[in-house]
Amino acid sequence: MNVYALGCQSLQCLHPFEGGPQLTDVCSASTGVLFLTLLNNLLVSNPRIGDPCGRVDPITSPRSSYDFIVVGAGAAGAAVAGRLSEVEDWNVLLVEAGPDEPAGAEVPGNAALYLGGPLDWKYKTSNESFACLSTNGSCYWPRGKNLGGTTLHHGMAYQRGQPKDYQRWAEFGIEGWSWDDVLPYFFKSENNTEIGTLVSSKYHTTGGPMTVQRFPYQPGFAWEILKASEEAGLGISDDLTGANLTGFAVTQTISRDGVRLTTAGAFIRPVAHRKNLHVATNALATKVTLVNNRAEGIEMLMNGKTYKVRAKREVILSAGAINTPQLLMLSGIGPKEHLGSKNIRVAVDLPGVGENLHNHHSYMLAYTLNETSTAQFTGNNAALYLFNQTGPLSSTGLSQVTAKLVSNFSTSDDPDIQIFCAGYRASCRATSNANETVVTFASVNIRPKSRGRITLNSNNPLDLPYIWSNDLGTDEDINLVIQGIRYIEKLMNTTTMRNHDPTLENVSIPACANLTYDSDEFWKCAVQWNTKPENHQAGTARMGLASDPMAVVDTKLRVHGVKRLRVADASVMPIVISGNPVATITMIGERAADFIKADNIRRDTQPTPSPTTTNPLKEIQQDIQNGYDSFQKKKKQFQEQLANQFGVPIPQ
Numbered sequence: 179m180n181v182y183a184l185g186c187q188s189l190q191c192l193h194p195f196e197g198g199p200q201l202t203d204v205c206s207a208s209t210g211v212l213f214l215t216l217l218n219n220l221l222v223s224n225p226r227i228g229d230p231c232g233r234v235d236p237i238t239s240p241r242s243s244y245d246f247i248v249v250g251a252g253a254a255g256a257a258v259a260g261r262l263s264e265v266e267d268w269n270v271l272l273v274e275a276g277p278d279e280p281a282g283a284e285v286p287g288n289a290a291l292y293l294g295g296p297l298d299w300k301y302k303t304s305n306e307s308f309a310c311l312s313t314n315g316s317c318y319w320p321r322g323k324n325l326g327g328t329t330l331h332h333g334m335a336y337q338r339g340q341p342k343d344y345q346r347w348a349e350f351g352i353e354g355w356s357w358d359d360v361l362p363y364f365f366k367s368e369n370n371t372e373i374g375t376l377v378s379s380k381y382h383t384t385g386g387p388m389t390v391q392r393f394p395y396q397p398g399f400a401w402e403i404l405k406a407s408e409e410a411g412l413g414i415s416d417d418l419t420g421a422n423l424t425g426f427a428v429t430q431t432i433s434r435d436g437v438r439l440t441t442a443g444a445f446i447r448p449v450a451h452r453k454n455l456h457v458a459t460n461a462l463a464t465k466v467t468l469v470n471n472r473a474e475g476i477e478m479l480m481n482g483k484t485y486k487v488r489a490k491r492e493v494i495l496s497a498g499a500i501n502t503p504q505l506l507m508l509s510g511i512g513p514k515e516h517l518g519s520k521n522i523r524v525a526v527d528l529p530g531v532g533e534n535l536h537n538h539h540s541y542m543l544a545y546t547l548n549e550t551s552t553a554q555f556t557g558n559n560a561a562l563y564l565f566n567q568t569g570p571l572s573s574t575g576l577s578q579v580t581a582k583l584v585s586n587f588s589t590s591d592d593p594d595i596q597i598f599c600a601g602y603r604a605s606c607r608a609t610s611n612a613n614e615t616v617v618t619f620a621s622v623n624i625r626p627k628s629r630g631r632i633t634l635n636s637n638n639p640l641d642l643p644y645i646w647s648n649d650l651g652t653d654e655d656i657n658l659v660i661q662g663i664r665y666i667e668k669l670m671n672t673t674t675m676r677n678h679d680p681t682l683e684n685v686s687i688p689a690c691a692n693l694t695y696d697s698d699e700f701w702k703c704a705v706q707w708n709t710k711p712e713n714h715q716a717g718t719a720r721m722g723l724a725s726d727p728m729a730v731v732d733t734k735l736r737v738h739g740v741k742r743l744r745v746a747d748a749s750v751m752p753i754v755i756s757g758n759p760v761a762t763i764t765m766i767g768e769r770a771a772d773f774i775k776a777d778n779i780r781r782d783t784q785p786t787p788s789p790t791t792t793n794p795l796k797e798i799q800q801d802i803q804n805g806y807d808s809f810q811k812k813k814k815q816f817q818e819q820l821a822n823q824f825g826v827p828i829p830q
């Protein structure tokens with residue numbers, strides 16, 4: 179009997195998940211196939227990593243109707259579905275195009291390794307005039323296609339943007355989304371384990387389902403970067419979401435004790451036992467069905483069969499900034515002429531659907547250090563990780579180091595440049611120059627001005643949409659990236675960094691060869707040819723007032739002109755926040771769930787108002803408390819079971 183079977187039988191797990199790509203599919207380590215296979219099995223069976231007993235039990239076919247249907251189980255959708263299912267009287271269907279999360283992807287050292295395969299939508303932009311010129315004006319945009327969405331692949335950095343980001347949203351006439359309005363919803367999700375030791379209770383809290391903490395491991399070079407930053411006068415911060423918004427930081431992450439925590443892991447798995455929550459995996463929503471401009475349900479493809487499922491109350495689209503506008507358009511909601519050109523009957527002419535597409539964009543400098551690299555993905559480190567979830571595999575290496583800085587277009591309370599670092603990762607994917615230590619620094623424009631759009635290639639839901647990002651479409655966008663490059667150069671020119679003898683890897687781009695190396699003109703050319711698009715796409719179904727012709731949803735996330743249909747994901751942000759967006763997108767999911775609860779509980783209680791039962795806020799608070807209590811109870815039982823059967827100590 180293998181360890182996996184032993185663990186699951188004794189814990190009476192009914193639905194462990196062994197599927198999805200295995201380590202042997204995503205790694206190319208010299209450690210060999212047998213080692214990777216064994217490691218994969220041990221990860222799957224480990225209660226703290228693969229969590230075999232906490233997995234969802236996906237439905238094999240949907241019921242004909244539910245109260246709510248949520249499309250997409252990513253940063254927002256998992257939060258929406260988990261929260262709605264707190265109300266026992268409602269039944270909720272969560273529809274996800276991809277499968278459950280493979281255990282290997284929960285290892286922080288494996289971040290992004292599962293992209294490029296079946297868990298990735300593998301989007302590519304087209305016809306870029308100013309970006310990704312080395313790849314014929316086409317940028318690669320990975321997006322997660324699995325429970326947890328892109329939170330199964332992301333770098334896990336926890337940020338919220340800054341108060342000014344939400345002030346900018348107000349310029350669209352949006353009320354109710356100021357910093358003071360959104361902060362309680364960041365708190366609602368958060369369980370910060372480093373209050374008092376690293377961050378302040380003024381900005382952070384405990385009790386939510388999303389654990390926020392630093393990784394247990396940092397490579398020594400991470401602290402060297404912080405030392406160099408101080409030396410260069412760029413500053414350091416313990417908490418870029420706290421009082422000190424600028425400088426370099428070893429960031430807090432959305433992870434729990436050395437294991438990735440996706441939104442599915444935070445919001446769905448702990449409540450997977452709820453009878454009123456159905457999860458459909460490998461199920462593609464192909465359209466929202468409308469009757470008289472009212473959402474009646476969805477059509478979906480699952481296991482080769484088409485289903486029509488009715489939503490008695492509402493449909494919520496959380497399919498992300500690319501798929502949500504695609505679904506809206508496939509359902510007849512979008513720009514009239516464009517829908518007509520694809521033979522789609524227009525239900526609601528909403529010209530803003532698919533417009534306002536934007537993304538952070540960057541340029542990466544790679545430096546070779548004067549030291550021989552030592553392998554990090556070793557048997558010892560793997561064992562350390564399996565037993566304790568510590569060591570190099572329990573972190574993303576230098577990717578946990580980031581900085582927020584200010585260009586000359588902005589002010590210190592509103593940083594507009596971010597630096598992403600990478601290197602020293604315990605990756606199982608062998609690199610070509612295994613003997614060299616290479617570290618990278620990307621200068622990221624986190625206040626992009628250029629806007630692109632998403633349109634349909636055809637009315638076939640299986641066709642990927644057409645994406646034109648128009649990245650780097652303004653001089654200011656390019657200038658901002660160059661200002662970030664100058665900051666990186668300043669950092670690398672410190673004594674601290676020079677002690678490591680860094681050499682900038684040759685940037686040889688034929689199209690830029692006639693320009694003076696390291697001049698602004700040179701970098702302007704290089705940035706456009708070797709653009710590094712970030713993965714923070716937003717804005718394609720943006721919030722705004724009904725009087726705003728380009729607005730798609732109102733401030734309660736209801737689609738203009740359509741009843742019983744909301745959007746909750748990155749697409750509703752009028753302007754992407756200045757930083758890593760997951761926490762904000764989850765906050766949007768939290769808010770959507772509360773808007774829905776308030777509207778529906780009010781509706782349910784309207785006919786027979788009574789002073790004792792008609793306070794919707796009180797009821798919502800009670801629902802949340804009930805959900806939280808039952809989660810805590812289940813967690814305690816599970817920990818006791820582990821302690822009794824495997825001697826795993828109960829965390830204090």
Ligand SMILES: Cc1cc2nc3c(=O)[nH]c(=O)nc-3n(C[C@H](O)[C@H](O)[C@H](O)COP(=O)(O)OP(=O)(O)OC[C@H]3O[C@@H](n4cnc5c(N)ncnc54)[C@H](O)[C@@H]3O)c2cc1C
Nearest residue numbers: 250252253254275327328332333334335463748758759760
């Ligand atoms: C490599 C990488 C690193 C990143 N690092 C960070 C980081 O460190 N910190 C951070 O904050 N952010 C990071 N991000 C960005 C972040 O992950 C995304 O911005 C965020 O996950 C988007 O949330 P979403 O809910 O809008 O969409 P997603 O999380 O992408 O979720 C959408 C879900 O909908 C599903 N779906 C789509 N269409 C359909 C359909 N028709 N039917 C059924 N299901 C459907 C998808 O499969 C997916 O599961 C990173 C992203 C990438 C790719």
